[in-house]
Amino acid sequence: xxxxxxxxxxxxxRIQALHGISLTVNEGEIVALIGAxxxxxxxxMRAISGLRPxxxxxxxxNGEDITRLRPxxxxxxxxxxxxxxxxxxPGMTVLENLEMGAYxxxxxxxxAADMKRVFELFPRLAERRNQPGGTLSGGEQQMLAxxxxxxxxxxxxLLDEPSMxxxxxxxxxxxxxxxxxxxxGTTVLLVEQNAQQALSRAHRAYVLETGRIVKAGTGQELxxxxxxxxxxxxxx
Amino acid sequence: MNVELLTSQFWDLTxxxxxxxxxxxxxxxxxxxxxxxxQLINFAHSEVFMVGTYAALIAWGWAGLTxxxxxxxxxxxIGYLVIGLIAxxxxxxxxxxxxxxxxxxxxxxxxxxxxxxxxxxxxxxxxISELVGxxxxxxxxxxxxxxxxxxxxxxxxxxxxxxxxxxxxxAIAMMVGLDLFINRTRLGRGIRAVAQDPDTAALMGVNQxxxxxxxxxxxxLLAGGAALLYDISLENTRYNVGFLLGIKAFTAAxxxxxxNLRGAxxxxLLLGVVExxxxxxxxxxxxxxxxFVVLVVILMFRPTGLLGESxxxxxx
Ligand SMILES: Nc1ncnc2c1ncn2[C@@H]1O[C@H](COP(=O)(O)OP(=O)(O)OP(=O)(O)O)[C@@H](O)[C@H]1O
Ligand SMILES: [Mg+2]
Numbered sequence: 001x002x003x004x005x006x007x008x009x010x011x012x013x014r015i016q017a018l019h020g021i022s023l024t025v026n027e028g029e030i031v032a033l034i035g036a037x038x039x040x041x042x043x044x045m046r047a048i049s050g051l052r053p054x055x056x057x058x059x060x061x062n063g064e065d066i067t068r069l070r071p072x073x074x075x076x077x078x079x080x081x082x083x084x085x086x087x088x089x090p091g092m093t094v095l096e097n098l099e100m101g102a103y104x105x106x107x108x109x110x111x112a113a114d115m116k117r118v119f120e121l122f123p124r125l126a127e128r129r130n131q132p133g134g135t136l137s138g139g140e141q142q143m144l145a146x147x148x149x150x151x152x153x154x155x156x157x158l159l160d161e162p163s164m165x166x167x168x169x170x171x172x173x174x175x176x177x178x179x180x181x182x183x184x185g186t187t188v189l190l191v192e193q194n195a196q197q198a199l200s201r202a203h204r205a206y207v208l209e210t211g212r213i214v215k216a217g218t219g220q221e222l223x224x225x226x227x228x229x230x231x232x233x234x235x236x
Numbered sequence: 237m238n239v240e241l242l243t244s245q246f247w248d249l250t251x252x253x254x255x256x257x258x259x260x261x262x263x264x265x266x267x268x269x270x271x272x273x274x275q276l277i278n279f280a281h282s283e284v285f286m287v288g289t290y291a292a293l294i295a296w297g298w299a300g301l302t303x304x305x306x307x308x309x310x311x312x313x314i315g316y317l318v319i320g321l322i323a324x325x326x327x328x329x330x331x332x333x334x335x336x337x338x339x340x341x342x343x344x345x346x347x348x349x350x351x352x353x354x355x356x357x358x359x360x361x362x363x364i365s366e367l368v369g370x371x372x373x374x375x376x377x378x379x380x381x382x383x384x385x386x387x388x389x390x391x392x393x394x395x396x397x398x399x400x401x402x403x404x405x406x407a408i409a410m411m412v413g414l415d416l417f418i419n420r421t422r423l424g425r426g427i428r429a430v431a432q433d434p435d436t437a438a439l440m441g442v443n444q445x446x447x448x449x450x451x452x453x454x455x456x457l458l459a460g461g462a463a464l465l466y467d468i469s470l471e472n473t474r475y476n477v478g479f480l481l482g483i484k485a486f487t488a489a490x491x492x493x494x495x496n497l498r499g500a501x502x503x504x505l506l507l508g509v510v511e512x513x514x515x516x517x518x519x520x521x522x523x524x525x526x527x528f529v530v531l532v533v534i535l536m537f538r539p540t541g542l543l544g545e546s547x548x549x550x551x552x
Pocket of ligand 2: 043
């Protein structure tokens, strides 16, 4: 098991956003987390990456209890998140943004190889390498966010709505890239509104409702589940 | 209004203004760096500077240089400059780090409103300044002369002394160093990342506390450099020298666009020069008034300062 959350609760002041989340991600998997707006998907990601402290529960990563570690310490252990809303550094060029992804790394050769890989996956970024991140289009920023997370060469890649705001063509492309990255050996935990795509690409998935996991199964199982189809795939 | 004085001494005033403005600019960088990172105005920065002016003086005393000493030769001068620079940098850098660690970090942990930071900053400033005031009986301390003044460049009306030239060149060298550090190094990129988006910076593995410490340290080192230049040019210091100079430097930072590094340079030089012109036109007692009137007028037309965009938003 690469990642295990046991009974994680989290509060924003008086609001309790997570009511005891337990989930696992195995090495080599793509695991999807789906749910309606406000279900707590982003909050779960923040708990995993350490941006918000959790109120109770435990988070184990790669056999180590990381519950009390700072976000940067978790990155050092191989966890990298592309945040919701992209989080591009507006005043940095595309190249500098990508270099930020590799901030904790010292292996120059490895960084150069990953930079090459990112530019192969996203040729558009290569063309715009010296453009400030803040002036990229929304779709380009999304590519940059995913590419930047890859630059960390993480064991576990956390993606929060990577298809948000993209044209249908690009959505297809982003999901193919996620599958490709996974085939190359990166484990992926994916939050998505686009349940159709996410479920058909994921090995396993969890359904989140108001801070609780209400369903779990393989991607295919959930894709054919009556209730899931009705609630998240817009099929009556 | 004495226009004749301004025109007859134009170059003299300009050079004097630039040499003083370069010192403002160095101190202004400390305000602007911290502001760009934390949106916090570190009013204690003026005291970080003041401590440096004393540190160099004390180090020189230990090394045997007093006001009775003859002016040292070239080698001696270089030796004393190095000693003074190290002392001022260590004292100012150290003070900045301690202030961050003792006063601000606990507040950052608790996510308190900005106003609390502001009051704390003012409090720290008063404490340090009063502490030095009590220790020195509020006396003005004379600083031994390190460099005999001589004119090094003279073209027509334009004349500049070795001290003025040295101060301007040294200040600009320090600023170029800072600019390269911020824009070209990994740690510098870490500072910019936290300034632009702290949460995402954390997700990329940037240790925020370390970046904040580094930023305070950089500001402190520059203030130490400024303190050395101040000692050499003005040749005296007092427990309250940080107050007015700090306000001027802060003004320079706002004038250039707070959070913008190059703005601090521009603001500092501009303020230094305008002050000199003002004092020629209306008399020396109007010097500070002129400086602040300029600030108010510029901010009326350009509320974000001359270069506008901040460290947070723009490429620095
Ligand atoms: N900083 C915050 N302060 C207070 N409440 C918050 C904060 N962030 C999120 N919440 C609340 O926590 C709940 C879960 O939010 P979260 O962002 O995790 O939802 P989500 O599943 O990612 O939704 P979406 O699909 O819209 O992104 C929501 O009710 C939200 O209002
Ligand atoms: Mg979300």
